[in-house]
Amino acid sequence: MVQLGSALLKGYRGGHVVIRFALGGCTNRPFYRIVAAHSKRARDGKYLEQLGCLDPLPNAHGEKVAGLNLERLRHWLGCGAQLSRPAEKLLGLAGFLPLHPMTITNAERLRRRRRRAQESDAPPAEGGSQEPSAAV
Amino acid sequence: MLAALRCCGPRSFPAAFSEAIPAWSPWLVPSRGRKSRYDPPAKSKASRLKVPPPVDPAELYVVTERYRQHRLVLSALRSIFRSEVVQRKREAQRDAEDSAALSEEHRLLMAWNDAENARQRARREERIRKEEEERKMQKLQAAENKAKLMEAFLKEKEKEVLQLQEEAKTFITPENLEARIEECLDNPRNYNFAIDKEGRIVKRTALS
Numbered sequence: 323m324v325q326l327g328s329a330l331l332k333g334y335r336g337g338h339v340v341i342r343f344a345l346g347g348c349t350n351r352p353f354y355r356i357v358a359a360h361s362k363r364a365r366d367g368k369y370l371e372q373l374g375c376l377d378p379l380p381n382a383h384g385e386k387v388a389g390l391n392l393e394r395l396r397h398w399l400g401c402g403a404q405l406s407r408p409a410e411k412l413l414g415l416a417g418f419l420p421l422h423p424m425t426i427t428n429a430e431r432l433r434r435r436r437r438r439a440q441e442s443d444a445p446p447a448e449g450g451s452q453e454p455s456a457a458v
Numbered sequence: 459m460l461a462a463l464r465c466c467g468p469r470s471f472p473a474a475f476s477e478a479i480p481a482w483s484p485w486l487v488p489s490r491g492r493k494s495r496y497d498p499p500a501k502s503k504a505s506r507l508k509v510p511p512p513v514d515p516a517e518l519y520v521v522t523e524r525y526r527q528h529r530l531v532l533s534a535l536r537s538i539f540r541s542e543v544v545q546r547k548r549e550a551q552r553d554a555e556d557s558a559a560l561s562e563e564h565r566l567l568m569a570w571n572d573a574e575n576a577r578q579r580a581r582r583e584e585r586i587r588k589e590e591e592e593r594k595m596q597k598l599q600a601a602e603n604k605a606k607l608m609e610a611f612l613k614e615k616e617k618e619v620l621q622l623q624e625e626a627k628t629f630i631t632p633e634n635l636e637a638r639i640e641e642c643l644d645n646p647r648n649y650n651f652a653i654d655k656e657g658r659i660v661k662r663t664a665l666s
Contacts, residue, residue, distance in 0.1 A: 400539030420531045423524035427517070 337362040341373060341398060342406035352378055356390065356409065358398045373398065376412060392418060 340361045347353035354376040359369035374390040381387060395418065399405075405413070407422075414421040555561075630638050652660045 396539050397543060399536055400541075400543030402536075402540070419535065420528055423521055423528050426524065427521050 334360060334362045339370065339398065339401065339403040340406060341395070341403050341409050343376065343408055344369065354378065356388075356412075358394075358403055361404070371398070388412060388416070390416060390418065 337360050339358055341356065341358050342365075343354040344357045344359070344366050345352055345354060346366065355372055356374035356376060357369040358371045358373055359367070363369065371394060372391075373394050374388065376386070376388040378386060390413075395413075410419065411422045411425055413419040414425055654660050
């Protein structure tokens with residue numbers, strides 16, 4: 323029998339280790355695995371190690387559940403792994419890394435928009451209530 | 459085909475619409491679904507003016523500052539994790555190496571290495587010493603030979619000088635010119651003889 327194992331292994335030129343989300347699940351039911359893989363691999367392809375998982379749909383209590391293996395995360399980050407943007411944001415929200423700037427910025431924008439919507443609701447309501455009194 | 463183009467071409471679609479960067483130029487492959495690069499844009503898009511999203515400069519400044527801080531913290535964390543990994547590796551290596559048998563073997567090998575070094579050093583020094591002696595002997599020999607040659611040369615020159623002095627006695631000088639002329643005229647010599655290959659004078663020739 324001819325042994326061809328190592329000849330069939332995929333060898334890449336360049337590329338780096340990346341901690342990113344690999345999509346799994348079914349139609350209309352996504353499920354992400356937090357995975358350390360080579361950057362040139364397919365998104366759902368062979369990975370080096372699974373470091374956690376994320377369920378993007380909220381559960382019965384309204385929570386989005388994620389699991390993380392912090393020990394191995396530290397190891398991979400120490401070996402020089404890059405992070406994808408959603409992975410960075412998730413780890414920022416988890417508290418392992420500092421909060422991502424865009425998380426804070428988007429939260430600010432949302433708050434501002436909500437406050438503006440509230441103010442635009444309140445004055446017309448006040449104006450509407452005052453006008454009839456003024457007219458009257 | 460568009461999927462193949464998608465992975466080769468640039469990901470970001472240019473937001474600014476200008477004459478210099480036409481929307482359909484070959485280097486700007488949009489990552490959209492149905493249409494290929496050769497399909498014309500839809501009629502509803504004929505009057506579309508693509509404008510980049512508005513940017514609030516104050517917010518931009520704040521966001522850049524936040525990114526800078528974030529990257530600082532990230533790089534610091536990465537260096538911490540790196541040092542942890544290195545330390546763990548070193549500890550694992552030390553634990554693997556620290557067994558008694560390995561250290562004993564290491565000690566023995568080092569001792570053998572030291573013995574070898576000493577032996578080689580002794581041999582090397584012996585060789586160097588011998589070479590030094592050889593060189594000294596050769597130098598002495600050379601000096602002796604030179605001295606001998608000088609002596610022989612001087613002797614030769616002495617002999618020549620003496621010979622010349624001897625010959626000088628038979629030179630013709632202005633003082634004994636007259637006397638020598640008288641002498642030659644008084645003793646006529648006959649050079650009319652033949653000589654054979656050995657230099658002997660031949661008394662009996664065919665002509666005589």
